[in-house]
Amino acid sequence: MSRSIVIVGAGLAGLAAAFSARRAGRSVTVVSAGAGATALAPGAVDDVPWERAASAARVARVPLVRRPLAVDVAAFADALGLWSIGDDGADVARIATVAGVIRPARAHDRALLDLSTIRGVVIVPRAPRAAWDADALAATWGASPFARAQGLRFHAAEAALLRHKGERGIGELDLAARHDEGDRLDWLAARLREALVREAPRGVDAAAVLLGPWLGLAAPRAEALSARLGLSVGEALGGVGSAAGLRFEAARDRLLASLGVDVVVGRATRLEVEGARVALTVHGKSDLVVGDACVIACGGVAGGGIVYAGAGAPDRARAAFALSLDAPVDLAIGGVRVDVTSSLNGPDLDETAWPTPGAEGALERVGVRCDGARAAPGICAAGAAVADRPRTALEAVAAGLRAGREA
């Protein structure tokens, strides 16, 4: 009988752990309580924190290129089928955010428009959406150092993006879902084509079209739209909770199904190690989920895997932070073990919680204390659940793959 692995969490780290464990021939059960940090993330996939990379490149005066992906990370990305990862050594992708920034990314959800290979004019259609002022966004992106260096211009243009009057009031995700339908995508392509035709006599020779995060929920629809239109169309990066997160969930579920992984939906509450077996209690389920090893990949504070303990919870007031499931592991903030706090109300986060340009904040650095992927006998941890956790998506993948192998 093959070794069986229990994985807590179905974000990137948990999924990667499931992937590598299955590849190693193990049977895998994933326990997931619902959307975590990955499902909220807006679609840029970094290997190193992008601000740090950008500033280092600036200081060293070297171009930002895509650093090689590890073979197993590339294989995972390929199996997930959601990201455009580009070639090692090529220029990094450049993603426009709806906040008006053009930021580098190692890889990205395939619906996002990569500006690194585009020269000339990018059309930004005007749409009656709250966070989308095409004129202001075009001006802001156009003034960014990257656009100036690249000779990239952004041009706001009239285009009908809403088919029905009532669509003014629908949410961004609802609009994205409508573009999962082929005929709606045809309709959008036709409207964009009209806009391009209107702009052409004004001397605007469009190289690409940049839209908000509206291109599909079940899968990225940018390529299908680009094919219909004959030029690059893609999304700008939206905020937390935009369509990219739901596209991840859809791609994840497809991958888990194809890997033959059992999925249990529910919140893990307790993990016990007895000899060579682990047993996981899931809230509301009478049967324990048992296996030979467990991977904790339930996220950091943002994902709900690490819980901040404070006033009104005497059982928790003994330590500042707790893992959201009761497990025989230690927590640490950075390299320092999370100890009994000398405050009944939990720690003072005044100076430490929010990150500064040079350092992560305490809420980002707290997690399971690990030696590599190993947290305790029979228990591995991966992703944001780990102290001094991987800062980026690709680091979480690498950690997940390793934990899945070692578990």
Place this chain on the structure above:
Amino acid sequence: MDVVVLGGGVNGTGVARDASMRGLKVALFERNDLAFGASGNSSGMIHGGPRYLVYDPAVTATSCRDSGNIQAIAPHLLFRIPFLMPVADRGPKMRIFFDLLDGFFEAYDQYQPLKRGKPHARLSQAEVRELEPGLTGDLVGAMSFDEWGIDGARLCVANAVDARERGASVRVGCTVTAIDRRPDGAVEAVRFRDRVTGEVGRLTTKVVVNATGAWAPLTASLGGLAPERARVRPGKGIHVLFDRRLTNYAISAFAIDGRQMFLLPWENLTVLGTTDDDYYGDLDHVRATSEEVRYLVESIARVFPSIHGARAIGTFAGVRPTLYAYGPIEEALSREHEIIDHAEHGAPGLYSMVGGKLASYRLFAESMTDELARVFRLPGRCATHTTALPGGDEAADPFAMATRLGVDAVATRRLVYRHGSRSARVEDRMLARPREGVTVCACEPVLEAEVRYVLANELARSVEDVARRTRLGLGACGGMRCAARCGQIVAEELGLPPREGVAQAIRFVTKQARTRVPALGPDQARQEAIAMASARAELGIAATADEDDEEPP
């Protein structure tokens, strides 16, 4: 200039308005932003303060009288806040105390008609529970009394805008670096520096009014006087903001050390306040700390325990410029105000306004301007209590406006609250450019037209300034959803480089986060971590100031 007023708080803008109305040539300089200090960080009440009745009944009387005046000139900015003061049943002593309290509020009732307040009511335990089920424990009962809430920042803006329209020059973000005096000691000019553009200048004037609140001693020293000549006893007060109206009645309670404090339904949020501690720190960077927050939360939890489950979304802090006295505890300090004529210190033409409180700002400004009228031999009398502030002249109907514009009535109600009849000017923008009817900040909510309006007409120079005027970004999301968009609009309206708009958004989001962090409870920690992830993905947390140096790839 006849008069240079230093300080854009409620006293400074009040004097600038009054002096302009009486025909003086006035310039006002504000180092940070209008309402940056105590005026914009107060409890947001125009109250007579039963709190002061024991120490200073005169303050209660003047406050109540002028509260009525402020209602008359800016009715749109005031909203009624009924208070409940519960009394815990801990034996016969408390029942006697309850009767004493009844008598106390009977005394306070005498002042209520001055501000159109209702008389107090003596409520039984059952009646209190019905009104506010969140109050727990055995109660003798509760007293109700009546106060008025106000947006202090809007009050300052209204005064400043009115002063400008009457010919005053108002410069925001512009610090005075020196007060020049003639060899005989008299005031001659002020030197100033614009903190945004770096522009410097000198302006001759006959009189300088130091209305810089807690900064007053510093300001006096710019004129070559010893700081003690305009001494105040700076008292830091913090407030905690909760994401919704937790109650419909303000709850007045006693902190563990016997200080009076309150939980206040304020506009669409709840405010918990306040502390009063001597402050010796940097006045430009006053911040609440987590232990101050806990002191307040634990104190109110005694009567309103469900506060522990409420979501705190921020803190704000200010420093009161209380009249100087060595010895008394903070709470017992006088809320009276005082005008110091520095002629007695050899500096004729220089005045300092110290002390005071939001509720009596107009009266304080009137006294100061009366003094100016004497100096300049002006015949006119004060009319600030009979002349409406901008927007206060007539009522606007938010529901009709919502129908006309096809926007949410919640948004127009908030708009009408802030701008009164001048909301029609914002409406005009939307009718001319329907695109401006979209919501920029969904929490408050704030429409794009209002953001552009305050940038064009209300001396806002940054995202933070817009927030102070519209409360954009001060709601539950902490600006994560609207700061970037607001930055774009700021850059566009003020002709700044678009990058500056992004940089301002990052500064605003970071500053909001820093004021929110001390109030983080267990349940907000996750929210906060998500906010960080969002900021990292969209904006970048590292400062982007040096990004313009980026070499071509």
